Amino acid sequence: MSAENGTNHLYLIDGSGYIFRAYHAMAYSGKPMTRADGTPVGAVFGFSNMLMKLLQDLDDNDKPTHLAVIFDTARKTFRSDIYPAYKANRPPAPEDLIPQFPLIREAVKAFGLPSIEMQGFEADDLIATYACRAREKGWQVTIVSSDKDLMQILEDGIDLFDTMKNKRTYSDGVIEKFGVGPEHVVDVQSLAGDSVDNVPGVPGIGIKTAAQLINEYGDLDTLLERAHEIKQNKRRESLIEFAEQARISRQLVTLDRNVAVEHPIDDFALTPPEPEPLIAFFESQQFRSLKVKVLQKWGQDLPKDPLSEAVETLAKEYSCVTDMAELKVWIDLAYHSGEIAVDTETTGLDPSAADLVGISLSVTPGKACYIPVGHGANGGDLLSEKPNQLAKADVIAALKPMLEDKSVLKIGQNLKYDMSIFAREGINLAPIDDTMLMSYALDAGLHGHGMDELSGIHLDITPISFKEVAGTGKNQINFSEVALDKATNYAAEDADITLRLFKVLKPRLATERVTTVYETLERPLAPVLSAMEREGIKVDVPTLQRLSNEFAVGIERLDKEIQTMAGRPFNVASPKQLGEILFEDMGLEGGKKSAKTGAWTTNVDVLEKLAADGHELPAKVMEFRQFSKLKSTYTDALVTQVNTKTGRVHTSYHMAATTTGRLSSNDPNLQNIPIRTEEGRKIRRAFVAETGNILLAADYSQIELRILAHIADIAALKKAFAAGTDIHAMTASEVFGVPIEGMDPMIRRQAKAINFGIIYGISAFGLARQLGIERKKAAHYIEAYFERFPGIRAYMDKTVEFGKEHGYVETLFGRKCHVTALSEKNPMKRGFGERAAINAPIQGTAADIIRRAMVRIPGALKDAGLTDVRMLLQVHDELVFELPEGRDADAIPLIKTVMENACAPALNLSVPLVVDCGTGHNWQEAH
DNA sequence: CCACTCACG
DNA sequence: GACGTACGTGAGTGGC
Numbered sequence: 001m002s003a004e005n006g007t008n009h010l011y012l013i014d015g016s017g018y019i020f021r022a023y024h025a026m027a028y029s030g031k032p033m034t035r036a037d038g039t040p041v042g043a044v045f046g047f048s049n050m051l052m053k054l055l056q057d058l059d060d061n062d063k064p065t066h067l068a069v070i071f072d073t074a075r076k077t078f079r080s081d082i083y084p085a086y087k088a089n090r091p092p093a094p095e096d097l098i099p100q101f102p103l104i105r106e107a108v109k110a111f112g113l114p115s116i117e118m119q120g121f122e123a124d125d126l127i128a129t130y131a132c133r134a135r136e137k138g139w140q141v142t143i144v145s146s147d148k149d150l151m152q153i154l155e156d157g158i159d160l161f162d163t164m165k166n167k168r169t170y171s172d173g174v175i176e177k178f179g180v181g182p183e184h185v186v187d188v189q190s191l192a193g194d195s196v197d198n199v200p201g202v203p204g205i206g207i208k209t210a211a212q213l214i215n216e217y218g219d220l221d222t223l224l225e226r227a228h229e230i231k232q233n234k235r236r237e238s239l240i241e242f243a244e245q246a247r248i249s250r251q252l253v254t255l256d257r258n259v260a261v262e263h264p265i266d267d268f269a270l271t272p273p274e275p276e277p278l279i280a281f282f283e284s285q286q287f288r289s290l291k292v293k294v295l296q297k298w299g300q301d302l303p304k305d306p307l308s309e310a311v312e313t314l315a316k317e318y319s320c321v322t323d324m325a326e327l328k329v330w331i332d333l334a335y336h337s338g339e340i341a342v343d344t345e346t347t348g349l350d351p352s353a354a355d356l357v358g359i360s361l362s363v364t365p366g367k368a369c370y371i372p373v374g375h376g377a378n379g380g381d382l383l384s385e386k387p388n389q390l391a392k393a394d395v396i397a398a399l400k401p402m403l404e405d406k407s408v409l410k411i412g413q414n415l416k417y418d419m420s421i422f423a424r425e426g427i428n429l430a431p432i433d434d435t436m437l438m439s440y441a442l443d444a445g446l447h448g449h450g451m452d453e454l455s456g457i458h459l460d461i462t463p464i465s466f467k468e469v470a471g472t473g474k475n476q477i478n479f480s481e482v483a484l485d486k487a488t489n490y491a492a493e494d495a496d497i498t499l500r501l502f503k504v505l506k507p508r509l510a511t512e513r514v515t516t517v518y519e520t521l522e523r524p525l526a527p528v529l530s531a532m533e534r535e536g537i538k539v540d541v542p543t544l545q546r547l548s549n550e551f552a553v554g555i556e557r558l559d560k561e562i563q564t565m566a567g568r569p570f571n572v573a574s575p576k577q578l579g580e581i582l583f584e585d586m587g588l589e590g591g592k593k594s595a596k597t598g599a600w601t602t603n604v605d606v607l608e609k610l611a612a613d614g615h616e617l618p619a620k621v622m623e624f625r626q627f628s629k630l631k632s633t634y635t636d637a638l639v640t641q642v643n644t645k646t647g648r649v650h651t652s653y654h655m656a657a658t659t660t661g662r663l664s665s666n667d668p669n670l671q672n673i674p675i676r677t678e679e680g681r682k683i684r685r686a687f688v689a690e691t692g693n694i695l696l697a698a699d700y701s702q703i704e705l706r707i708l709a710h711i712a713d714i715a716a717l718k719k720a721f722a723a724g725t726d727i728h729a730m731t732a733s734e735v736f737g738v739p740i741e742g743m744d745p746m747i748r749r750q751a752k753a754i755n756f757g758i759i760y761g762i763s764a765f766g767l768a769r770q771l772g773i774e775r776k777k778a779a780h781y782i783e784a785y786f787e788r789f790p791g792i793r794a795y796m797d798k799t800v801e802f803g804k805e806h807g808y809v810e811t812l813f814g815r816k817c818h819v820t821a822l823s824e825k826n827p828m829k830r831g832f833g834e835r836a837a838i839n840a841p842i843q844g845t846a847a848d849i850i851r852r853a854m855v856r857i858p859g860a861l862k863d864a865g866l867t868d869v870r871m872l873l874q875v876h877d878e879l880v881f882e883l884p885e886g887r888d889a890d891a892i893p894l895i896k897t898v899m900e901n902a903c904a905p906a907l908n909l910s911v912p913l914v915v916d917c918g919t920g921h922n923w924q925e926a927h
Numbered sequence: 928c929c930a931c932t933c934a935c936g
Numbered sequence: 937g938a939c940g941t942a943c944g945t946g947a948g949t950g951g952c
Contacts, residue, residue, distance in 0.1 A: 574950055575931055595940085596930070603932060629933060632948055658944060662936085669946045672935035680934075704936090704943095757942060766942030828939050839943040843936090847944095876936040876944090 010134045010265060011064040012127045013054075014145030015047075015115070016072040019104055021146060021164055022046025023097050035286050040096040044103045045287055049336060051111055052293055054144065054163055055273070062142070066134075066268040069108045070126045071117040078120055079252050085198045086252055103285070110281035112273045114263065121259055128153045128255035133265050142168075148177055152185035152255060179211025187220040190250035199249050202242040204234060220250060272298060289332035318492035320484050321371040322388050327395065331402050333363045341411045341499035342403070342429070344418045345479050345491050347374070350667060351420035352534055352643055352650035356392065357480045358487060359399070360495035365503065368492035371395055374480050375487065387484050396425050403427050411435065413451045413498045416526040416655065420534055430527070435498055437522040438505040440656035441514040445808065445818030449656040455497050458504045463497055464490045517815050520906075521848055522655065524855045528871070529653045529663075531858070536648030537670070537872045537882070540922075541639050543686040548635035551627045558624040565617045572624055575602045581617075588615060605769070630674065634683045641668045653874070660840045661815050661847035663874060671875045675927070687923035694885050694919050697926040698895050699878035701914040702727055703846045704759050710910050711812065711841060712795035716788070721911040728752040734788040735781060754785055758792060759842050761835030796838050803837035811844035812907055813852075846877060849913070853902040854879070860898050866891055880923065892917045 026033055026042030033042035051069075079086045093101075108115040118126055124147065131141045131153055139157075143150050146162040154160060154171040161168050174182045178189075191210035193201020205213075217223035224243045230236035239246075275298040282291040321327050334340040341362040346354035355374060362368035373392035402408055403422065410429055412418055414436045419429045439449040447453060455461045469482050469490045479487065509515045562572050566585065570577040579600025583591035590609055592601045602621075610618035641649045649668060657664040665671040673687070674680025689695045705727055709717035720730040729740045732751035738744075750771055757767045768778035786793045800822070803809045808818040817840040821833025854874065861869050866883075869891045873880035879899070883891050899915045920926040 571950080576950075594931080599931080601931090625932080629948080633934065633946095637947080654945095657946095660944060662944060664945050665935095666946060669935085672933090672946065674934060676935080760943040761941095763941055765940070770942070826939080828941070831939090831941065835942065836944090843944060846936095878936085 007138070007140055008065045008134070009063065009140040009142065010130070010268060011054075011067040011270075012130055012141065012143050013051075013067070013069040014123055014127060014143065014147060014150070015069040015104070015108070016123045017145050017147050018047055018050055019043055019097070019101070022050060023094070023100070025164070039099060039103075041100065041103065041285050041287075043097055043100045044107060044285055045290070045336075047104050048107045048111075048282070048285075048287065048290055050163060051107070051113075052290060055111075056293075056297065064142070064270050066139075066265060067270045068114045068116050068130065068263075068268040070123040070130075071105070071115065072123045073117045073119050073121070076120070077122055078256075079122075082251050083200075083248055085200075087197050089198050090196075107281060110273075110277045112271065112277070114268050116261075116263065118259065118261065121256065124149055125256040125259050126261060128257045129259040129261055130265055131158055132257045133261075137265075139265075149189070149253065149255070151177060152182055152189075152253075153257070154182040178207060180214055184214050184219065186250060186254050187214045187223075189253040190220055190246050191223075193249055194253070197252075199252050200242075200245050201249050202238050202246050204238050209235070220246065288329055289336050292329055292333075317366060317368070318488055318496070319369045320488040321369045322390060324390065324394065324398065326369075327371060327390065327398055330361055330363075330369055331398060334361070334402050334408050335405070337363045338407060339363070339409045339411060339502075340402075341368070341495045341502065342415075342418060343412060343491065343494045343498060344421045345370075345487065346421055347478055347480055350650070350652070351417050351530075352536065352646065354421065355480075356421055356425060358491055359395070360491040362492070362495035362499045365500045366496060368496040368499075370484075370488040370491040370495075372484055372487060375482070375484060376480065389484070392425075396427065400427050403429050406431060409433055411498060411502045413454075413494070413501070414655075416530045416533075416653075419527060419530040423530065423534060432523065432526065433502065433506070434523065434526060435501040435505055436656050437526070438502075438509060438518060441518040441522055441815070442505065442508055442512055443818065444656070444661070444816065445659040445820065451494065451497060451501070454501055459497065459500055461497060461500075463493055466490070514814065514816060516906075517813065520855070521661070521813065521815065521851045525655065525851055528854050528858055529655065532871055532873070533650050533652055535870050535872055535882075536643065536646055536650040537880070538648050538688050538690055539638055539642060540686045540688045541642065543688075544635045544639050544683070547682055547686070548631055551631040551635060554627045555624060555631065558620050558627065562617060562620050562624060565620070572621060573628060575599065578602045578621060582610070586617070589613075626677065626679065630680055630683065634674065634680075635686075638668060638683075638686070651873070658847075659817050659819070659836070660844040661811065661817070661851070662843065662876060663847070665874075670873055673923070681924060684924035684927065685922045689882050689921055692885055693882050694888060694921060695872075695923055695926040696881040696883060696888055696891060696895070696917060696919045697878055697923065698881070698892075698899060698915050698917045699875075700846070700850070700899065701916055703849065703877050703913065704842050705755055706909070706911045706913060707812070707842050707845045707849075708759060708792075708795075711845070712789075712791040713910075714789045714791045718911050724914075728755060731755055731785075735784045750781070754781055757782075758785065759839060761796070761838035763831075763835070799841060800834045800837050803833075809837045809840050811841050811848050812903075812909075813845065813848040815844055815848055817841070817844050849902045850874065850877065850879070850899075852906075853899045856898050856902070857895065860894055861891075864890070864894050866894065880926070888919050892919075 023043035023046065026046045033045055034040050105115050116126060127143055127150065131143060134141045135157055141158040142161050144161050144163055146164055150160055151169065151174045154174055156171060159168050159170045171182050174185060178185050180188055188207060188210040191202050191205045191213065192207045193199045213223055217226060224239065224246060227236060227239040227243065230239065275294055278294050279291055282294065321330065343360045344356060345358040346356055348354035357374040358370055358372040360368055360370045372387065372389040373395050375389055376386035403410060404427060409431055411433045415429065415432045415434045422429045435454065436449045439454055447457065452463055455463050469486045470476050470479055509518050559572055563569050566581045570581055572578065576599055579602050582588050582602065583600050588610055592606065593599065594601055604622060607618040607622050611622065638649065643650055651665045651670040652667050654664045654666060674683050706721055709721055716734065720727055728748050728751045729743050731754060732738060732743060732747045733740050735751060735754065736747055738747060753767065753770050757770065762782055764775050764779035764782060767782060768775040771778065799809055803819050803822045808816040810816055819833050819837045819840065821829050822837055824830040824833060857871055861867065866887065869881055869883040869887060871879060871881050881891065896915045896917060900913045903909045918926045
């Protein structure tokens, strides 16, 4: 038997090492694994699985032509004769492992592989001997083991393969571990000893020192002979005193390469396993998933047995799971893989209203299943009868342990949604990994992070669109009405693609240095937001309706007045018609046409100017617009968003929408509830606490300016924040040279605008427009600002330069914000990119800080026993809570502490963070 | 479906 | 010298 290229390749598996690895891996993975008769089989399973994987995974280059599994025998070996203490402090094998030793040898036989052991020798000696024999014949050798002792026999043509870590070590890789090449590993080990095996070595010398000494003196004998030359007293005396002990150690660690082994290596020729004995063995051990794997790989010609039908469906790319036995196979596969892609199909997009329709799973790329549980549930007119499907309660009960098991990683795309759906079924989905969030941590600003887009970018696959299965527009049907074969193709593909995306994105996290961002700011936030969304906030519908009526009256009155003034009827809500009235009919000055459509601009800025010139109609239009905005967007829209089951509104936070790390809120957007005008602010009175409860609003004071002070290292700003002085007044006094005491509010207002302008990447034009002053004057202010705080300009220049070089800028917590516009040729677009680059680290760091606080708050509340305090909303620099009346005295200090210390320990901000808290029965009062 | 406008931080 | 500008969002409306 020889490989096509003529070189034989011998694999020597360190069976004993793998028994312990398999035992411990299984022991820590959750529940102990036993057969129905109570025999523990965790290690047998782990071992068998490892062999399966090894036989399946090796690609053609590394394909073994010969293979043997080598075991230790009893503990007594020639080494214990030399040194009785050798391996004497090893604890005895765990009780539940002992009955598994013979089973593992049976497993090896079932695979049709040679199982080798020899009285008086350790597996390592046999491995060393066989490896040398194979090398003498010019064969390649791979030793499958995680035991570093075997590194001493590595050379050209012999490598060490740790399948648990999927890491291969070649002879030149030994130096990383031992500081010397394979030929001196024994010398180093003789000096350093090994506490696990009770190899004494020389006291006070570890691997580092040993390697240094061997490199200096050449080998152990030379070193021991010349030990008296060593300068360090302690080391010298140690080496002299314990020279003999080092020599004994060498005998213990040196592998015997000349054991009189019984089998010639030609006996180890590898043939594919016979499926029958393997299946029989797996059946006897009740390893269903392994049996399935064997059937899939080698079982084509086997006669069908009762399970093989299930297996056949499973062997298809995408299968529809409609019986329990099949579902259990998938659950087994999940446990044994440790990773499973999960996706849910529901009746709608709103997780607090949608019901579960089906679940899809994938463990191997290209293979996935769909488990329908709610098809035909919605009226069912389109389906003549309910399709054959498992009962939802049974599926949930069967999946729950796996979906909650800490040893099985659940992989999904936007899992926050699925977590919310599962939470309503009593399942706490954990632990999770989210491909959308990985993409966001890696590529924010480069493209969107929806599954279809990621699939196109990374996999070059266009998934079946939802429209294709559910139709579009008026003809769109609910997913629960989609026929099972169509639903399966669509849903299973989603799980499949998610798993494939995971395989692409996960390794990039480490290589592109965003693991910390993902692990601290993204992944742990999903469950927190899921809980907030499910909590919702109560809105008082009568209050909104009263306001709506108030606004309606105003709108109607203004509409009439405006049309009368215009002299002809027109739609006041139409910017186009309004523009024609203002700038054509009335012939007013100061009209501007938009660049894109050439339509008249009629925004507030324009209307304000016209109003300032004494025109009444534009002023009335402004009022009209305010009322209609408040009515249509808030009072009327919000009442339709109240969930009928909970009586509350449940927003949805988008975790991967912005380029800076901020969240966004939609359906409804609760991050833009009016506050700036008196009329608008009234809407906040409708956001209320449940009877007996209050709302608590906690907001960061001036967080972005504080971050700016830190990042740009502005001493004057930092000092002002440390002292707690009015920061806008301070700016005014610096820029305009006026005393803080008795300052004109107008001056302070201007300084405030400058401060904000700086954060946004100021331009004279923008500041002039904001303040309604001349551009020259604005430019002058900016110049004065830069002179007073020179760090600002340095920060801006540095940031833009970094952004142009790397294509992204970073927050203080390492979040990358890609700014593609920085490389634009068009100066206007590039300027846009430059301002975005200046702003992103500031806005993004603030976003990171509140994310950190949000991740910590639920645990902090729980630890403090404040389980009745619920976090409801996030509005960029503010968190809103609901809590029982009287609990605020406990809650406020805790929430303040967590929020104000959210940077620690990752970052020591050089300005204090300050959080202001307010409470009330509604959001307006709390603010 | 896009453009415009405007609500928030 | 001309670009025509503050940073980040989501939602409702009109009009093609």
